Amino acid sequence: MTASDPFIDRLARARAAAKRLATATTAQKHAALEAIAAGIEGAIPRIVAANAEDLERGRANGIGDGLLDRLRLDEARLRGLAAAVREVVALPDPIGQVVRGSTLPNGITINQVRVPFGVVGAIYEARPNVTVDIVALALKSGNGAVLRGGSAAERSNEVLVALIQEAISRAGLDGDAVQTIDEFGREGAGRLMRARGYVDVLIPRGSAGLISTVVQESTVPVIETGSGIVHVYVDASAEAEMAVGIVTNAKTHRPSVCNAAETLLVHREAAPRLLPALAAALRGSGVELYADAAARELLPDAGAVAADEETWATEHLALEMGVRIVDSLDEAIAHIERYSTRHTEAIVTQDYANAERFLAEVDSAVVMVNASTRFTDGGEFGFGAEVGISTQKLHARGPMGLPELTSTKWLVRGSGQIR
Amino acid sequence: MTASDPFIDRLARARAAAKRLATATTAQKHAALEAIAAGIEGAIPRIVAANAEDLERGRANGIGDGLLDRLRLDEARLRGLAAAVREVVALPDPIGQVVRGSTLPNGITINQVRVPFGVVGAIYEARPNVTVDIVALALKSGNGAVLRGGSAAERSNEVLVALIQEAISRAGLDGDAVQTIDEFGREGAGRLMRARGYVDVLIPRGSAGLISTVVQESTVPVIETGSGIVHVYVDASAEAEMAVGIVTNAKTHRPSVCNAAETLLVHREAAPRLLPALAAALRGSGVELYADAAARELLPDAGAVAADEETWATEHLALEMGVRIVDSLDEAIAHIERYSTRHTEAIVTQDYANAERFLAEVDSAVVMVNASTRFTDGGEFGFGAEVGISTQKLHARGPMGLPELTSTKWLVRGSGQIR
Known part of the structure; x- marks a missing residue:
């Protein structure tokens, strides 16, 4: 890692610019965000043209329709991205918030205040919208x-990053604060995962495979988000209408997202x-439905597929669902303990003691009684922004808001005190 | 990693026992801690005898006096350890504390509550007292x-862990919650660092080399503690008596610890x-003193050693100190930015604007005005326990109390809400 290494140079520039950004005022940061939103709106044809090149190459390489759809940026999506940037402007600035503080017996005052991490790294795949989302939240x-x-x-990302850098500079901050390392290829991704001292936290976004690779290979601290093998347990005392409503909503309201059951x-x-x-609903x-033998016996007419071990360990992200009969709350909790990715689990019950036991014993980021798992969401929780849903236990767990993209430091003010 | 792997079996037993411990009441945990304290007091001759074997082997292997001293357990130290366990009993139990909560517009209530991580791993060297400290805080x-x-x-650790396991069981909890992997040697340490799914967080304690190895090799999330290249900057306007008091206290009050300047x-x-x-003080x-040329010119009589690049990058942990003259606050901040381990830095000044700039721009866990760096301490901050001082930015930064050894989960209570 010498000074003339172009990769390290890129990271060092981000770091130096981020240091200046750390003490920027909220008004300055808002001006930069507004410039980015306006920059996107003003460059729609240019972005769409660059995106068309990516789409064409993708088709030539035979990538699937789902991936192509995630890759696509059209005018409506770009206007949506600009609107999302302006929504971030509307959120409270976490920097400088005093988390706690006190005056010590010797008269020293201590205040724990929120400060930026420094540089946030992001590794993602075929989702150019994430470029804009991550930049807005980071800034x-x-x-x-x-x-x-x-x-x-x-x-697409090359054009977006250039536009973002220009916009930040135009607003009077340092455009170097945002950098892409795409031209360094896979090797660059590997180096980013080991760039301690340059990058303070790494956020992977994408497939379970990508997230797992980053978690396993990274020496930079990682915030793990995303994958959800989410369970709904219908207890003996569950009310029929409520159970049908919650299970159907949890599965079908938006099956492709991580909080779907x-x-x-x-x-x-x-x-x-x-x-x-x-089953009818x-x-x-x-x-x-992929059902175990006991469930299939109760559903003789309708040809549920036989569930196997893989059923319980799969995040379908589609209109598919495993169904299992359990003998007890204990067996339900044990099943969840074994197969859950610790994102969200719900119980439907009218039994107070079982509700409280489920809440206490299930070890997931969000544990629910009588509500749809679709409520595990930063927007629904009132955080206003979608930074992701952490499935790890350190630093942040569950829906993350802007404060979860910060660290803290202690400010200590004295008048000459010694020990 | 098969079920018959004795290493994994050890970890799995800790995990299963920890799951039951997670819902233990405070009273049950206090009974276990009291049993550990009494167990230590009741087994002093046995522990001292085991420790004597370690000391003898250490001497035969030619380890240094400092290490031998850290290794030594005598009656006074063991009584001190028992007392430290009882001090942990006196601290508030963080588990179940409600961090924040609200009622959503649809009537759902959400509560973020503190829960245990699960299993805490600790890697340390030649400090059997850490065995008891970590167990008390973890429990x-x-x-x-x-x-x-x-x-x-x-x-020493073998005897202590056996005694701790017995004490926990005697108090009615599951003694398997505490495990040692010492008999698996270096390979065991390596496997512990990659034991995702069994261990939730890893805390290294010891030399900078050990901490750096764990940080670089671990795929389990790490809480990095410890090393402190701590700076005191005496500004142009500093008051003489205050500067001498703070600098001398920061350097000499306890030179072997991480918050010493x-x-x-x-x-x-x-x-x-x-x-x-x-210099006289x-x-x-x-x-x-290791001083740069400008400082040596002002101290002609007293033979300060010439400072070199290594001076600024060394954590002496001894009665040695680098001295450098800087032209400005900017140069002081730049020096700190380059050499600090981001633990604690202090400015001594009578200038309001410089004090506020130092607080805002120096990026360390604790930043001080007109106070000794020795105040960076959980006890001094009012946290009551010494869990360590985090020098990382994720999860915890600065002095850590018991709440920093916990995660959170969201409890969501509804009455049938769907989206």
Whole structure:
């Protein structure tokens, strides 16, 4: 890592610019965000043209329709991105917030205040919208950003990053605070994961495979987000209408996202009463069921596929759901303990003691009683922004708001005190 | 990693026991802590005998006096350890504390509550007292503990862990919550660093080399503590008596700990007025000075050693101090930016604007005006316990109390809400 290494030079520039950004006022940061929003709106044809190159290369390389759709930037999506940047402007600035403080017996005052991390690294795939999202959240929280957006979106990201750098400079801050390392390829991604001293935290966004690679290989601290094998357990005492409403909503409201339910557990006593109605509602919404033998017995007419071990360990992200009959709350909790990714789990019950036991014993970021798992969301929780949903236990757990993109430091003011 | 792997079996037992510990009441945990304290007091001859074996082997292996002293457990130290365990009993239990909460517009209530991490791993060297310290803090915060205490203290730790396991079981909790992996040697330490899914967080304690190895090799999240290249900057306007008091206290009050000052920066304008008195006071306390050329010119009589690049990058942990003259506050901040380990830095000044700039621009866990750096301490900050001082930016920064050994989860209570 010498000074003439172009990769390290890129990171060092982000770091130096981020240092200045750390003490920028909220008004200055808002001016930069507004310039970015306006910059996107003013460059729609240029961005769409660059994106068309990525799409064409993607088609030539035979990438799937889902990936192509995530890759696509059209005018409507770009206007949506600009609007999202302006929504970040509307959020409270976490920097400088006093978390706690006191006056010590010797008269020294101590204040723990929020400060930026410094530089946030992001590794993601084929989602050029993430470039804008991450930059907006990083800037608002006073952080620089180093982006590795993947080869599939390379041209789109190149144009977006240039536009973002210009906009930040135009607003009087240092455009170097945002850098892309896409041209360093896979090797660059590997180096970013080991860039301690240059990058303070790394956020992977994308497939479970990408996140797992970053977690395993990174020596920079990682905030792990995303994957959700989410369970809904329908207890013996569950009310039929509520159970059907919650399970159907949790599975079908938006099946492609991490807080959508993947596995339905039903108490054996409740199964004859509830499972037929649950299955009918799910199938009515187009959900394919993978059920264990006991569940299939209660659903003889409708050809549920036999569940296997893989059923319980799969995040379908589609209109598919595992169904299992359990003998007890204990068995439900044990199933969750074994297969959950610790994102969100819900119980539907009218039994107070079982509700409290489920809340106490299930070890997931969000544990719910009688509500749809779709409520695990920064917007729904009132945080205003979608920074992601942390499935790790350090630093942040569950929906993250802007404050989760900050660190703290202690300010100590004395008048000559010694020990 | 098969079920018959004795290493994994050890970790799995800690994990299962920790799961039960997570919902133990404060009273149950206090009974276990009291049993540990009493167990230590009741086994002093046995522990001292085991420790004597470690000391003898250490001497035979030619380890230094400092290390031998850290390794030694005598009756007074063991009674001190028991007393420290009882001090942990007196601290508030962080588990179940509600961090924040609200009622959403749809009537759902959300509460973010503190929960244990699960299993805390600790890697340390030749300090058997850490075994007891870590276990007490882990238990109080509802966590299991997997300990790698190093070969030098293996016999002492073996006896202590057996005694701790018995004490926990005697108090009605599961003694398996505490495990040692010392018999798996270096390979065990390496496996512990990659034991994602079994260990939730890893705390290294010891030399800078050990901490750096753990940070670089671990895929389990690490809380980095410890090393402190701590600076005191004496500004142009500093008051003489205050500067001498703070600098001397920061350097000499307890030179072997991480919050002791290592480098003195003096503004050029203040140097002729203050440096002779500062140097006289430091030397009067036995401090050897490594000074740059400008400082040596002001101290012609007293043979300060010439400072070099290494001076500024060294954590002496002894009665040695680097001294450098700087032209400005900017130069002081730049020096700190380059050499600091981001633990604690202090300015001594009567200038309001400089004080506020130093607080805002210096990026360390604790930044001080007109106070001794020795105040960076959990006890001094009112946290009651010494969990360590985090020098990282994620999760915890600065002095850590028991709440920093916890994660959180969100409890969501609804009445059938869907999106």
